[in-house]
Amino acid sequence: MKITFLGHASFLIEIENIKIIVDPFISRNPLAKDINLAALNADFILVTHAHEDHMADVEIIAKASDAIVVSNFEIVSYFEKLGIKGHPMNHGGTWEFDFGKVTYTNAVHSSSFPDGSYGGNPGGFLIQAKHKNMYIAGDTSLTMDMKLIPLKAKLDVAILPVGDNFTMGVDDAIIASDFLECSKIIGCHFDTFGYIEINHEEAIKKFYDKNKDLMLLKIGEDIQL
Template sequence: MKITYLGHAALGIEVDGKYLIVDPYISANPKAAHINIQNLKADFILVTHAHGDHVLDVEAIAKNTGALIVSNAEIADYYAKKGFNSHGMNHGGSWNFDFGTVKYVNAIHSSAFPDGTYGGNPGGFVLESEHKNIYIAGDTALTYDMKLIPLRTTLDLAILPIGSNYTMDVDDAITASDFVECDKILGYHYDTFGYIEIDHAEAKKKFFDAGKDLMLLPIGDSIDL
């Protein structure tokens, strides 16, 4: 499994020959100006919630690739009415796709499209492939529901928001990593806007002191699990 950080909360995931894009907010992000969405491969687009900084490029990428949009029922229906292929889920539900299993899990946040349309309840995803399992938290506060994840899935990586103001901060993300029982963390949802800028060195030290590995990837860089 190869995971590429595309800036803010956007990810590219390559698993078992399939390409996934998560929460694409790229074309309006000046920090990701070197990423051309027309060059992105996508068989699936996973959307955690409907805010503009997570759905901005969904339609453009879906039009270019024909990707299946996977999200909660309201978001999936929103795109289906626009003619896009979509698969709706809800909290606690799982579905077996041809790259692995996706479970839609709880997140504490809000969710509305930029045009004001209700975006359903926000969530995160647990992806289980043949060899590796990851948790994509989406935008969320720290929640005890995270403790449910390791009861079913042993994670190889947890992708957690760390920018504070709109989501968890670094300290809560450390607790979240305890809850999901995963010491390998990819941080995201930080630095894009002034409200969520972080001290990288301090964040990494806090995780290190807690016996954990926090990765803060340059935009466009990848890791292999």
């Protein structure tokens, strides 16, 4: 499994020969200007919720690569009206895809389309692939529901927001990692704009002091699991 950070909460996950893009917000993110949007191909696009900073580039990527959008019912319906294929899910539901088993998990946040209309309830994803398990929290506060994740799968990595203000911050993300029983964390939803700028060294040290590994990847940087 290869995970590449595309900025903000966007990732490219490669599982064998299948490419999955999560929450694409690239063309409107000045920090991601070096990412070539036209070169991104996807088999699947996972969308946690309807806010623009998580789905701004779904349409262009999906239409260019004929990708399937996986999200809640409302978001999938929205994109199906644009001629994009989708697979709708809702909280607690699980489906077996070509790359592994996906469960749509709870998130505590809000969710609306750019025009203000209802975007369904926000969520996250538990991915149980053939050899690795990962959890993508989406935009969320710390929630006791995270304690349910390790009852379903032993995680190899978790992607958690750490920018605070709109989501949980570093201190709550440490507690979340305890709930998840996962010590390897990839941070997201930080530095994109003023409200969520963080001190990288301080954040990494806080995790380190708890015997945990916080990875704050540079945009375009990847890790292999």
